[in-house]
Amino acid sequence: SQFGVPNKYYHWKGFSRYEHSVGVMLLLRKLGTSLEEQLAGLLHDVSTLAFSHVADWVFAEGTKGKESYHDQIHESFIKRTEVPKLLEKYGFSLERILQQNNFTLLEQEVPELCADRIDYSARQWKDYLSNQEITFCLGSLTNFNGEIVFLDKNAAFKFAHTFLMLQTEFWGGEEAVKRYYLFFQTLKRALKIKILKRKDFFKDEKYVMKIISQCEDAEIIKSLKMLSKKSVPNLETKKSSKIFKKFRYIDPKVLENGKLLRLSRLMPKFGKIINEHRRINKVGVKI
Template identity: 30%
Template sequence: MQYEDELYGKVEITEPVLLELMASRAMQRMKGIAQHGITALLGITPPFSRFDHSVGAMLLVRRLGATVQEQIAALLHDISHTAFSHVIDFVFDDQSGQSYHEEKKEEIVVNSDIPAILNRHGMDWRQFMDEEQFPLLEQPSPALCADRLDYFLRDVEFLKLANRSEIRAALESFVVAEGQIAINKLDAARWLAYTFIEADRASWSSFREVGLYQLTAEAIKIANRCGLIEEADLWGSDESLWSKLQSADHPEVTSVVRQITPGTRFTWSEENAAFHVATKVRSIDPPVANGGTVALLSALDPIFARYRKEYLASKQGQWPMGVVNAPSTIAKGDGGVFV
């Protein structure tokens, strides 16, 4: 297969196991799930899918010399995302952890066509479930990994934080040192680290994105409580779930869904908060490879270390969020109700 990717260009994929997995029903489902969930559906954030990102993570570790096993792990790493992606974490009040897809991963994989495909190629699906065994793919925050870097690089041009040449330069700066991804130049590491924080500020933990996620979660909880949607609806596409919410014949659901628009804004409101939300805050601290040594950017640049620390501190705690420019007020939710 000649696969053409927005970030990595044309890549020839010849390994039968990778080709079969990409064509699997489980992977094809991911084409209907946007990385950003509801905000992508509304046109606020980039429209690329979990399929695009998963293949991208595979191509990035491949570019860095990963084994076929690590490429498979990369391809499958997001296989258990629901419709609307991380909105489901807001349904279950895990806004800061955002780990629902990880908790469901084994269950989803074992009931899919993935095990049979891997078995045909002499592999056991279980060997790909522990992502800690694949250090180019996954690392604990704030280290660099293919998962974190791929979605960042897919977002930054849309967010007007970087142009194509800067994205290409970032890709060229990635090296493998001491078994994990590092950056080969100090200036490139600074650009990456500061721009990553700006992406988090502009999108991933922005007031508007967090607010729209919470509103959508409230609509899902109410619709489920009223019997209008069930857990199976989470495993379809964004479009199908959104259609169900929009067509729900129930005043509480309609009241919330009407607020989920590109024009809706949110304010910090202690007195008139519709909800209180704490969210996941993202940053990186790139290892810099210089000759035979590897050191974290924060150790090489105290100014960056202080900037990152202050940024993370500024986002902590429960945010009292009021809804403005919306036609009605939010109905209070009662936590995740799916079992």
């Protein structure tokens, strides 16, 4: 699952990393990139473990807002698969495709637009924007000298503002953080009592969930029962510490009269909106 926590235990219907990766590839194709970059897009998340960023909490520093464990193992993971032989067969260089900085539209540092951010956020727009607004935003995107930019500042604002709303109300919201934490504790417990091994996270989520759901451990049963509720109860105790989710935002560039300008420069109010959402994210969630 792209969201990490399985649909059964999450408050928002998710989508798979496979769907996301295909979407990124198709978006790159629409923007006129090379077949090589489209392949890089299709493969960019292939090293993601079961439960996506929840695995960052288990094996890395996800609770500190760092969610990039799959990037650290991307190269070594791909080299253990059949992908290198397939690429070689069709005349593509694995080393070039592994170096994502070769592809300027696939992924970029914050606050730039990139195909990755566009796809995973656009899949959730239906809860915030009308079909007409979605068409307006996507129709304003263009590839300008190897950068994804907007042709209309109003489309850029609608996109970027919706992205921030998703960050604060969903990706970094209290309900999401509590569910991440509970499921993270469930997985840690499963590893501790040895019903799961690290290698199991390289298998599909159904395989792992079957093991967990059949477990008779009282702590795991309690956590899954809480996750099954419509709203997770308050988890704060005297020993509570703060959990911080990664702060995601974009400040896209807009092409106006042949010049590229940041949205926050064209609309100073948007810069203030970013700062307010950043402030909210820095507060964290006590658990």
